[in-house]
Amino acid sequence: MPDHVTVAVDAGGADLGPAEVAAGAAIAAERGVRVLLFGDASRIDSVPAGVEVVDAPLSIAKEADPARAVRGNPESSIVQAVRAVADGRADAFVSGGSTGAALAAGLFTLKRGRGIHRPALALPIPVPGAPVTLLDVGANVEVRDDHxxxxxxxxxxxxxTVLGVERPRVALLSNGEEPTKGTETVVAAHAEIARRAQGSPLFEFVGNVEGTDLVTGAADVVVTDGFTGNVALKLVEGVSQMMIGAIRDVATSTPRAKAGGLLLRPALRGFRDEIDPEGPGGAYLLGLRRLGVVPHGRFTRFGFSQAILLAARGVSGDVVGRTHGALQTAGALRARPGAAGGESPQRAGSSGDDSAPSDSSSTVSAP
Amino acid sequence: MPDHVTVAVDAGGADLGPAEVAAGAAIAAERGVRVLLFGDASRIDSVPAGVEVVDAPLSIAKEADPARAVRGNPESSIVQAVRAVADGRADAFVSGGSTGAALAAGLFTLKRGRGIHRPALALPIPVPGAPVTLLDVGANVEVRDDHxxxxxxxxxxxxxTVLGVERPRVALLSNGEEPTKGTETVVAAHAEIARRAQGSPLFEFVGNVEGTDLVTGAADVVVTDGFTGNVALKLVEGVSQMMIGAIRDVATSTPRAKAGGLLLRPALRGFRDEIDPEGPGGAYLLGLRRLGVVPHGRFTRFGFSQAILLAARGVSGDVVGRTHGALQTAGALRARPGAAGGESPQRAGSSGDDSAPSDSSSTVSAP
Known part of the structure; x- marks a missing residue:
């Protein structure tokens, strides 16, 4: 387990309230992670050992315009949690509930990693026997090939670093396996990834995969744009739920089926654990100067503890540094600060100092 | 059931051979559909009543470059079947196996309907209790908003006309329900569909749906580009198969679970029938001057009979004429023949006579 890692946790967006998040923090603290918890202190009865609570009763998790909410509310729990990371008081942040707010706060306050075009949201999808990390699942609706x-x-x-896959097999999502299949952007990205991944100790590029292969273990990491990724992610969730519901209906349709369902139930429990979305801890915000994790707002203490523990593992394993190092070796870092257009959220956050060192100790407060 | 409708069937690409397709044709013929069957006559022992077999032993269903194969092989079973429709000897075509060959043959020989930008592949996905038609599932990897x-x-x-949904609820696939969510193309298409669908007797536009909603009955028809649609379709198939496989594994994991699985089996049969991909008959090629249907190559006689029967229903219900009429009323037909760029497959097929009447009697042979 990671030593001396501090994770800043925003308890503002959790459906079950800040006390449930504090309970999750307690589990992580027992495993050696220090937690700085930002939330409504009046709703947390007992503060667990290893957890420091900072009173931040204002939550912006339900705001319709996250970027605006982040800029206008520097005292909100998410902005305070992210600022703790920017200030060096914590090494990574966890924010339950609003991905948009976490993304905006991360961009404005932590900023992109040096040479990174765009941050991306990565979600480890719990597929039985063949877990797969899909990115981007929604941070960038339109992308370029170099993204x-x-x-x-x-x-x-x-x-x-976080999931412990030694040399991940990385694939590109497309409408066919041939390198010529896909949109112009996908075809160009295929050629570029193939070229830059050659001899990379970090990963093996296995080429294009189709939708089917997302759940067949063909790759450990599947890359796509945020539009397709978001549709794909929600489709996996939707179809899984639909199948579980349909089989539940079948198993209560006749007395005979009911008896069968009862006999099956204990064996089904292991399967349900395998596909539990709380296991991987949530969506990971990659490409910032520090790691961020966004558990779903409905998660229980287990999901929050996983988010905190896996964020700490990302810090110990230096996911930010490794990404930067591998991109540098491959020559895939953004060369000129002003080269990429249309990135207004980043620019709006603060002046575009892309050439600044990948170091979060310089405080950047939200305007 | 449709009267006096003739369907041209290409038996070339079927995994189970032309005799299985002929058996499917026999089922459709018993229900009053005339079938012109193109395939290897030496492999069809007995010709069913109501079915005329035309010997066409050459199949191009396995060719890597379908457009080239269609152009170079006018005697192939698919090109002959489509030409029968172009000549007026049949009203629609069914071709098992190669979607690419069917698309190329349809474009070159039947051509696009008058005022149609691009044909699209529509697949009725068999979701229990909430079937949904997804289009485009792969004909157009990149689209414009007017497509x-x-x-x-x-x-x-x-x-x-084909599925019998009185006033279908049509939705646009996106990464959020708000009209502002999605790529620029999706946002523009949302506004245009909303405007043109107002007061339409044909359908109700229910706005954007997310991936989850594809299987929750939120819409009868879901519109997307061919890249996202192809990924989504294969993901639905992949996740369904994965879930069925995982539950089968669970149901054989312990003696107790095995007993439960045996008791459940009869009740599961109805569920399996509901999600049987052979039920809807395959993928439908829309936007040509006549209807085309592409059953999966692995389909049995049941799937082929469904494809033929539903194609005949599309003819009786005049799906082509209704599409044209509704687009005309809504002012959404392509205005100037030369206005849309980059449509080389269509242009390569023959001269672009987009202003010609929507009438397949003018023979256009593949070059």
Whole structure:
């Protein structure tokens, strides 16, 4: 387990309230992670050992315009948690509930890693026997080919340091396996990833995979744009739920089926654990100067503890540094600070000092 | 059941051979559909009543470059079947196995409907209790907003005439329900569909849906580009198979679970029938001057009979005419023949006479 790692946790967006998040923090603290918890202190009865609570009753997790909410509310729990990381008081942040707010706070306050075009949201999908990390699942609706190239390196460094996959197999999502299949952007990204991954100790590029292969163990990391990734992610969740519901209906349809369902139930429990979305801890925000994790707002203490523990593992394994190092070796870092256009959220956050060192100790407060 | 409808069937690409396709044709013929069957006559022992077999032993279903194969092999079973429709000897075509060859043959020989930008592949996904037609599932990897607008009308006319949905609810696939969510193309298409669908007797536009909603009955028709649609379709198939496999594994994991599985089996049969991909008959090629259907190559006689029967229903219900009429009323037909760029497959097929009447009697042979 990681030593001397501090994780800043925003308890503002959790459906079950800050006390449940504190209980999750307690589990992580027992395993040696220090936790700085930002939330409504009046709703947390007992503060667990190893956890420091900072009173931050204002939550912006339900705001419709996250970027605006982040800028306008520097005292909110998410902005305070992210600022703790920017200040060096913590090494990574965990924020339950609003991915948009976490993304905006991360961009404005922590900023992109040096040479990174765009941060991406990576979600480890719990598939029985063949877990797969999909990115981007929604941070960038439109991407360029060089964005997808960086996502491949970011996803690989994440799978290696956080999920413990020694040399991840990375694939590109497309409508066919041939390198010529896909949109112009996908075809160009395929060629670029193949070229830059050659001889990479970080990952193996296994080429294009189709939708089917997302759940067949064909790859450890699957790269796509945030539009397709978001549709794919929600489809996996939807179809899984639909199948579980349909089989539940079948298992209560006749007395005979009911008896069968009862006999099956204990064996099904292991399967349900394998596909539990709380296991991987949530969506990971990659490409910032520090790691961020966004558990789903409905998660229990278990999901929050996983998010904190896996964030700490990402810090210990230096996912940010490894991503940067691998991109540098492959020559895939953004060369000129002003080269990439249309990245207004980043620019709006603060002046675009892409050439600044990958070091979060310089405080950047939200305007 | 449809009267006096003739369907041209290409038996070339079927995994189980032309005799299985002929058996499917026999089922359709018993229900009053005339079938012109193109395939290797030496492999069909007995010709069923109502079915005429035309010997066409050459199949191009396994060719890597379908467009080239279609152009170079006018005697192949698929090109002959499509030409029968172009000549007026048949009203629709069914071709098992190669979607690419069917698309190329349809474009070159039948051509696009008048005012249609691009044909699209529509697949009725068999979801228990909430079947949904997804289009495009792969004909157009990149689309413009006005393509998506036409897909909405094409999908609605299809759901109405072929699937019998009185006033289909049509949705646009995106990464969020708000009209502002999605790529620039999706946002523009949303506004256009909303405007043109107002007061349409053909369908109701229910706005954006997310990946989850593809299987929750939120819409009867879901519109997307061919890249996202292809990924989504294969993901639905992949996740369904994965879940069925995982539950089968669970149901054989312990003696107790085995007993439960045996008791459940009869009740599961109905569920399996509901999600049987052979039920809807395959993928439908919309936007040509006549209807085409592509059953999966692995389908049995049941799937082929469904494809033929549903194609005949599309003819009786005039899916092509209804699509054209609805697009005309909505002002969504392609205005100037030369306005849309980059449509080389269509242009390569023959001269671009987009202003010609929507009438397949003018023979256009593949070059």
């Amino acid at each position: 997808l190239v960086q996502f491949a390196f970011m996803g690989a460094a994440f799978a290696q | 998506l607008v036409q897909f909405a009308f094409m999908g609605a006319a299809f759901a109405q």
